Amino acid sequence: MKQNSPLQKNPLSLQLDLSKYSAASFELATDEEKRQQDVMGESTTFFKDGMRKLLKNPLAVIAIVLILLILITIIVAPYIVPYSYEEILSVEGRRDKGAKNLAPFTYSKMEQQYIAKGGERFPHIFGTDEQCRDYFIRVVYGTRISLFIGFFASLIVLVIGILYGSISGYLGGRVDLIMMRIVDIIYSLPDMLMIILLSVVLNEVLVFPAGSFMARLGTNMVSLFIVFGLLYWVGMARLIRGQILSIKQNEYILAAQSIGAKPGRIIRKHIIPNCLSVIIISTALQIPSAIFTESFLSFVGIGVRAPMPSLGSLANSARGGLQSYPYKLVFPAVMICLIVLSLNLLGDGLRDAFDPKLKR
Amino acid sequence: MHDTLVEVNDLKQYFPIRTGIGKTIPLKAVDDISFTIGRGETLGLVGESGCGKTTAGRSILRLYEPTGGEVLFEGEPVTDRNITAMRKKMQMVFQDPYSSLDPRMTVEDIIGEPLDVHKLCKNRKERRERILELMETVGLNAEHATRYAHEFSGGQRQRIGIARALAVKPDFIVCDEPVSALDVSIQAQIINMFEELQEKLGVAYLFIAHDLLVVHHISKRIAVMYLGKIVELADADEINDHPIHPYTESLLSAVPIPDPDITRARQRIILEGDVPSPLHRPTGCPFRTRCRYATEQCARECPELTDRGGGHQVACWVK
Amino acid sequence: MAERLLSVQDLHTSFFTDNGEVQAVNGISFDLDPGEILGIVGESGSGKSVTAYSIMQILADTGKITGGRILFKGSDLTTWNDKQMQSFRGKNCSIIFQDPMTSLNPVFTIGNQLEEAVVLHTSRRGEAAKARVKEFLELVGINEPEKRIKQYPFELSGGMRQRVMIAMALACEPDILIADEPTTALDVTIQAQILELIQSLQKKMGMAVILVTHDLGVIADMCDNIIVMYGGRICERGTAREIFYNPKHEYTKGLLRSIPNVGNMKKKLVPISGTPINMLNLPKGCAFCPRCDAAMKICLSELPQEITINSDHKAACWVNVKNALEEVSADA
Secondary structure, eight states: OOOHHHHHHOTHHHHSOGGGSOGGGGSBOOHHHHHHHSOOOOOOOHHHHHHHHHHHOHHHHHHHHHHHHHHHHHHHHHHHSOOOTTOOOEETTEEOTTOSSOOTTOOOHHHHHHHHTTOOOOOOTTOBOTTSOBHHHHHHHHHHHHHHHHHHHHHHHHHHHHHHHHHHHHHOHHHHHHHHHHHHHHHTSOHHHHHHHHHHHHHHHOOOOTTSHHHHHOHHHHHHHHHIIIIIHHHHHHHHHHHHHHHHTSHHHHHHHHHTOOHHHIIIIIIHHHHHHHHHHHHHHHHHHHHHHHHHHHHTTOSSOTTSOOHHHHHHHHTTTTTTOTHHHHHHHHHHHHHHHHHHHHHHHHHHHHOGGGOO | OOOEEEEEEEEEEEEEEEEETTEEEEEEEEEEEEEEEETTOEEEEEOOTTSSHHHHHHHHTTSSOOSEEEEEETTEEOOTTTHHHHTTTEEEEOSOTTTSSOTTSBHHHHHHHHHHHTTOOSSHHHHHHHHHHHHHHTTOOGGGTTSBGGGSOHHHHHHHHHHHHHTTOOSEEEEESTTTTSOHHHHHHHHHHHHHHHHHHOOEEEEEESOHHHHHHHOSEEEEEETTEEEEEEEHHHHHHSOOSHHHHHHHHHSOOSOHHHHHHSOOOOOOSOOOOGGGOOSSSTTGGGOTTOOHHHHHSOOOOEEOSTTOEEOOSOO | OOOOSEEEEEEEEEEEETTEEEEEEEEEEEEEOTTOEEEEEOOTTSSHHHHHHHHHTOOOTTEEEEEEEEEETTEEGGGOOHHHHHHHHHHTEEEEOSOHHHHSOTTSOHHHHHHHHHHHHSSOOHHHHHHHHHHHHHHTTOSOHHHHHTOOGGGSOHHHHHHHHHHHHHTTOOSEEEEESTTTTSOHHHHHHHHHHHHHHHHHHOOEEEEEESOHHHHHHHOSEEEEEETTEEEEEEEHHHHHHSOOSHHHHHHHHHSOOGGGSSSOOOOOOSOOOOTTSOOSSOTTGGGOTTOBHHHHHSOOOOEEEETTEEEOOHHHHHHHHHHHHHHO
16 A cells, blocks of 8 residues: 555545455445345334324323223123112112212111121212112213213214215315305304204104113203204314315325216215314314213203213202212212313324324 | 327317406416327427416316317317226326325225226236236336335335326326426436336327426427417427527526536526416417517417428417 | 635434434535535435525424534534524525525515515614615516515515515625525526526625525536535535536436436436435435445445545545555556
8 A cells, every 4th residue: 555656646545544445345235235225114004103193192092091991980880880870779678768878988777787797788989869879870871871972973973074074075166155055054053042942842752662772861862962963063064075175186186087086986085084084083072072062951951861860960960969968069070071081182182193284 | 100199179278267256257278279199109298387288288188178179089089978988098197296196095006096997807816916017017016015105205106106097008198297296316217117118008198397308308299388378399309409489499598407518608598577477368479578579460469380391380470 | 724604514413203313414514615606406305405404593393403513704603592593594694495485474565574684684774774675676686676565475476586585685695695495496487587696696795605406407507516415414525517527426426317418318318226215214324325326335334435536526435435446456
């Protein structure tokens, strides 16, 4: 390396210590070696990616855990707790008149005697109500009913909203104009008034076979469903329509048209899957609002029919003895809060994770 | 030399623009354009944004209902009635590789969609084989079939878009700025692929772009559009070496050439002002407001495309 | 050594995203002299815009300068506080963006916005400021400035808006003008107007210009010196003629071969193979090696050092070292 000629001819050797490099390192790299340097990231689908983000959000995880806990409780509890929601407590076949308004984890006199005799008695976790019924199982059933109503009411809203919104949004033009004005009219109807009126009318009209599930729910609940179906889908329809209008701008819709795809196929294969995240998010946020409505109606006395409990009607009946037995209001109220809060948090988490507009 | 594959006659595409209640004025996006494309030929269509080149491509494929004129494919007029059958012969590649692929579909489903729509495959196995064959044609790995479009780079996405267009074995593809959204180092891959596909499959292209160098490279003939009109149409080299229309002249001189000595030495013709809005098109020749040769006649009458020898058509009064 | 106008030394900038750290700029250094037009060219993801934004410290929230120094007239910008930077932006250094529509506030008139810039960074107030605004609109070739002053951004065409942006950027006579893809969103004929304008204003006002673009044609036309970037690093730098006629980095060579040019119209283009770099997953060695036809074993494992080709030209490519080695052994 000390010759003069290359130094003069080639300033490179001045800058680098060329002796450091062996000839072998300047062989051409194989394609295989090059490919190893250029790996494509792991394949993720939209949902995998979204779920990963969702599970990174601590609030959403707490919400999911809470919802799971509540679901497990309301599914499992009726099998463990030996009381039913409408059963008036009795000990060895005799009515237990002392088991009225018991505090949590206490027993009535009769029960204490029974236990003293060596009998087994399941604790009243939340105590009992003024009609000597186990309060815990009533709250569990109330939660079941509230969640059931929230879920199905949202489902009704979802189905009608998607159908209406996608037709309106896809066809556009005059059809869209007329369909949206109908939505505006429905939007302007006072919903509480409609529910009360409808439940009065339906009470007369609807007759369910005795003992059926519908009959046990009561016409009030059925009319609530109908009102949800008739009124509350408009928000969803508007949302879907707006979403579709923006999706329609994408070139892939034009591409599908240029391939020769018919409108039905375009809606099914391209538009709905691309609205899916928005649909999921707004449904998750719709459920708590339906639960709230139900609780409110039950609280004012036009909800589920007694003896079927719902969280709202439980809270309502707890109102009477509020001064002496405040916990009877606390249990259903806390339950409503927990459900609504966790569903809202989950909805927000879903939005953060799945909404394409917030991406990147 | 070529037998004519596509013939466009006096195609007009107006869009009604609402200016008040019940009042509309037409936006003449494409106004009376005519040209032919031979089998296996590439016609380049250049112009600046808003000149109607994209609209022209779309109305030829009847993605818009043309206001007037007709498009003949193999001598047969393209109408609403036969459009589904025609879509098997005429396809499109889009500009934006990001928005032209459905983000919720796998590559396999995107390429397979035309096969499903036209029921070209008898069973799943045949469909799968055809898709893999198409992916190989455009240089994609078979293992990419189950991936989603968003996992690919722009160039690969454009390949997927091209494979989708090729799925129905078309004779004619409208390429709407297919490389302008891509990185410089990727553009050449795609341009070469278009050229190779043409050699192999004999497809004809209408290649729409604003980059004159790219269009010149890929096209046999070039049509220059300005405000909805074709102002010059000729052989690619002829246009490049001997532009006649003043607009083409300035367009060519404005293209930055990636060669410092050439680009700095040449005389630029800098056009004054902006392209007028197509809603308020100047009377007469659309280019006259920016043209340095404009005369009174240019303001009165709109020049027609006339042959200046050797198929070099120009629409200009002065030159 | 004379004090440089701007001296970027070993700049590192990263973005911290959900998917991990993206090292957008990986140790780049360059100097800028007064009156120089420096072109930074590269494709998307090469880090060219991030470099410009790092100088101005206008990175997105997730972005952070993680190392290196940016010396402006000898003082390190990375140590300046927000207030100092605010006065630096505008007074000493201005930027124009690709899309003028998003950089102008749609609810204020052109005149309002220009006047604000003048008042903010100069001592002119009231009528003096207004006069200055008019003067600048005329300077950037906007006819009827009185009329334009009262107009809103949406009333102007793309080319006009870019002119207004330039007027705004130059209103305080900065030492440095950074132009980030200033003509990418514009048509060819308008692009020619704007480039001509930047060139003539540069001559008139004598500021230094950093032109960030992916368009080799624009670079060839405008720049004295060129930096070619790939994967957040500098591949090659030199005068325009050196880069275009004597490229010494495989990436630059490939790029020049792959673009349609006057010379290769009838020939097939020679594309660069492969796909653009994934910035989340940078190779250990040379960033370009997965796509490089001349890639060698050493390229896979070791970063190439920048070596001087001649006084006007530096490149960071192992191929040059290999050639030097061969020459040495041939002589020996």
